[in-house]
Amino acid sequence: MNEIIIKNYKEMTAEVNSNNGNSFGVKTVIPNDCTDKCYVNFVEVEPGNFAYGYHYHEENEEVFYVISGEASVKTEAGEKLLKAGDIICFPANEKGSHVIANASKTEKLVYIDFGTANRPDIVHFTGTNAGMAVSKSGIYNFTK
Numbered sequence: 001m002n003e004i005i006i007k008n009y010k011e012m013t014a015e016v017n018s019n020n021g022n023s024f025g026v027k028t029v030i031p032n033d034c035t036d037k038c039y040v041n042f043v044e045v046e047p048g049n050f051a052y053g054y055h056y057h058e059e060n061e062e063v064f065y066v067i068s069g070e071a072s073v074k075t076e077a078g079e080k081l082l083k084a085g086d087i088i089c090f091p092a093n094e095k096g097s098h099v100i101a102n103a104s105k106t107e108k109l110v111y112i113d114f115g116t117a118n119r120p121d122i123v124h125f126t127g128t129n130a131g132m133a134v135s136k137s138g139i140y141n142f143t144k
Contacts, residue, residue: 001035009042017051024051032117036136039117043100045069045109050101055131058122062090062115064100069109072101076126092116097126 007029014025029040043051054074064073064087071082075090076097082088090096102109121134129144 001030001037005030005034012042014042014044022049024049035117036119037117038114040112040114042067043109043111043113045100045102047102047105047107050099051113052099054097054099054126055123056090056094056097056126057092058124059092059118060116060121061092062096062098062113064088064090065112065114067110067112069107069111070103071109071111072103074099074101090115094124094126 009027012027012029014027016023016025023046025044027042027044029042030038032039045051064071064082066082066084066086068084071086073080073082073088074097076095080088081103088098090098100109100111119134119136122131123134124131131142131144133140133142
């Protein structure tokens with residue numbers, strides 16, 4: 001970042017990510033083109049949905065802080081159930097594999113997703129041959 005950033009969560013517009021009937025919203029705090037050290041997003045997941053896919057990073061550590069709702073997090077060490085106030089940290093290796101889903105039938109899950117922003121980074125979709133390379137110039141999907 002080159003400048004101070006001030007935003008109000010309630011005034012931010014979520015970018016909706018949809019794939020195969022699953023969707024979630026992301027409210028970006030620090031835009032990708034403004035940082036090379038860390039990132040911060042608010043993520044909103046409606047009941048029955050999950051954010052992103054089951055994956056891990058080679059270079060970037062991630063931290064999730066649950067603001068509201070209930071989360072079910074699939075990890076290499078098994079399922080972890082989280083509630084408002086809980087925080088979970090993921091290392092930059094296969095042991096950090098994760099996907100977070102809304103565990104509530106009625107309440108939206110809202111959490112802060114923040115972490116390092118090292119580029120390039122390789123993201124592996126755990127249990128598949130798919131992944132992506134994330135660089136300053138873009139995201140490139142690959143299969144092994």
